[in-house]
Amino acid sequence: MAGTQQWQCGSCQYTYDEAQGVEFDHIAPGTAWSEVPHEWTCPDCGASKEDFMALQAAA
DSSP: OTTOOEEEETTTOOEEETTTOBGGGTBOTTOOGGGSOTTOBOTTTOOBGGGEEEOOOOO
């Protein structure tokens, strides 16, 4: 999906990809980071959404 972004956990480097979502957490593909619930946590380490950082898109 064009215009989607990736966000990486600062604790374990798990990457949330807006284009893919997180199916097992009921976050549909194409869900923008701003639409991910605030209480969502990293599925790998349990870090809060605030611990994620935006990744630069590859050129």
